[in-house]
Amino acid sequence: MGKVNVCVKRSYIVVVTLMGIISALxxxxxxxxxxxxxxxxxxxxxxxxxxxxxxxxIITLLLSITGVYGACKEKKWALIVFAVGLIPCTVYMFDLERRELGLKPKVAETIRESHLKMLPLSNASVHYIEHLNHMQMELHCCGLDQGYQDWGYNISESCLCIGDSKSPCVAAPENSSLYEHYDHDHDIMIYKEPCLTTMISHTEWGINLAVGIKFGLTLIWTFSIVLCIIILCQLRRKNDKDSPTVIYSPEAKTGNYTILTETAEYS
Structure with missing residues (x-):
């Protein structure tokens, strides 16, 4: 059995241990x-x-434990189980990331269609109006597709601009319900951007973040597989110390053959 390079072995143990910690989390x-x-x-x-x-x-956690054991004890079977078990997982994750990136336009269209069905907001359910009010306060937006115009006359108070908000604001129309009990001279400011645009943008950002995290995790898996294969190759390599050394000695004698010769002469 060959000798494993210390740097490769330690690097593999560190990477697989990190993989195990992430899997446990x-x-x-x-x-x-x-x-x-x-x-x-x-x-x-x-x-x-x-x-x-x-x-x-669970699968990656068990494979991590097996891989660390195989590296510490230099067990070929454990390292083979680690590599063979993790390669399909890595290929599947790469394919999953590719498909998720391709689904972004479809997800955006699904979100748009599901919310546009609720227009006009005057006919929307109480549950959806509460959900939209909460969304407007969280995302600093107003309305769904056409901004505050989606509310018609009864513009929700959740559209009111907060002083420290970074979202663009516009003056609310004076013929809206917001001015019914308003006595001040300056305009009432409400959010300009519709919520659907902001919601889709946040959803796409979340998809990109999830794919990025998965891609980073998959790279760790790939690196651990490469190190595992290197260790297996080093274990299969024959060690010079295991081969017997042949030494020539000039003092070697051929006495056995002379005895046979002498016996043949007397017969």
């Missing part, structure tokens, strides 16, 4: 999220994603 976050949202309506839509996170975190 992902498993903990998934368990917490599952318990926090248990029984909620959102849980039905997130169940498939939860199962995927459970599978990935």
């Amino acid at each position: 992902l498993l903990g976050i998934t368990l917490f999220t599952h318990g926090y949202l248990y029984g909620e309506e959102e849980m039905e839509h997130m169940l498939a994603g939860m199962h995927f996170m459970y599978a990935i975190s």
